[in-house]
Amino acid sequence: MCGIPVQETWGIQLSNQRDHGGRIDSAVARFGGKRADWIDLSTGINPVPYPFRSVSSDAWTALPDLHAHKQLVSAARRFWQVPQEAAIFPVPGASAAIAHIPRLAETGSVHIPGPTYNEHAAAFSAQGWSVTESDASTANAQVIVHPNNPTGYLWAAQDLAAPLRIIDESFCDVTPAHSLVALATQPGTLILKSFGKFWGLAGLRLGFVIGDPELVAKLADILGPWPVSGIALDLGAQALEDEEWAETTRNRLTHDARRLDQVVAQANATLIGGTTLFRLYRVEDAAALQTRLAQHHIWSRTFPYASDWIRLGLPPEDGWHRVENAL
Secondary structure, eight states: OOOOOOEEETTEEESOOOOOSOOHHHHHHHHOSOGGGOEEOSSOOOSSOOOOOOOOHHHHHSOOOHHHHHHHHHHHHHHHTOOTTSEEEEESSHHHHHHHGGGGSOOOEEEOOSSOOTHHHHHHHHTTOEEESSOGGGOSEEEEESSOTTTOOOOOGGGOOSSEEEEEOTTGGGSGGGOOGGGGGSTTEEEEEESTTTTSOGGGOOEEEEEOHHHHHHHHHHHOSOOSOHHHHHHHHHHHTOHHHHHHHHHHHHHHHHHHHHHHGGGTOEEEEEOSSEEEEEOSOHHHHHHHHHTTTEEOEEETTEEEEEEEEOOOGGGHHHHHHHO
């Protein structure tokens, strides 16, 4: 985890902003240009978002109602083939669930094998948990990111050992056959789904928590009424019901990921992991390659713990030539 000096952001003081992708405004401040000039390859968000139709006026003007909530939950249950015994709760982005899940049990030790998405460890630490990467069998809780970010590693059911198990499947919609959603019926199990990645609508701030009904109910109490906007309920249901788009998108992502591998090979990069939404490469000097791309207004993701790792998402259709030229 990488901290930055205290700075004023959104009118509040943040002392421990974690290392993430995105933050194009910082790249603009350092390398120039306007935000619209930049291609953001640092986040792993689908560059071809779901082409949703218009939403009803009530979704904008009325408080989210129970009918819209039930429609979204039903669509989610069908799309992810969630067992009826498991609860499903929409949340305002998977990150909102990550921040509150450590409050669902008494503090203890949590096993989070790394390197991985750093918000899980930060959330547990903030609630007084002890974070370890060693033995899951002696921990009170366990978090696996499946597939892992940034390596793309896929876990299995036998890798889970702790009483409280969090399975972060934010990037699993590209490989649905590997989903561990069948484990959602087991007590102490919570599975997280992100809507922003695969459907390319990160600004909608929609996610899902699937699993142990008792734990899901506790989380719902913490988040309070109307945690998800009417717009998110409507658009989420639209997208989850469109399985033809999902299958077509998986095929396109597979093709584009292979294309990116061929392009990045020009920079003497070696593919070492990732998914079809993002690729992890080993290069001689990741910081130098990031700077080289940034000079062409292309933003990438490097890691404070691996100076030879760089992660790239897929460019939009009109951005491929710029990436090729920059490399």
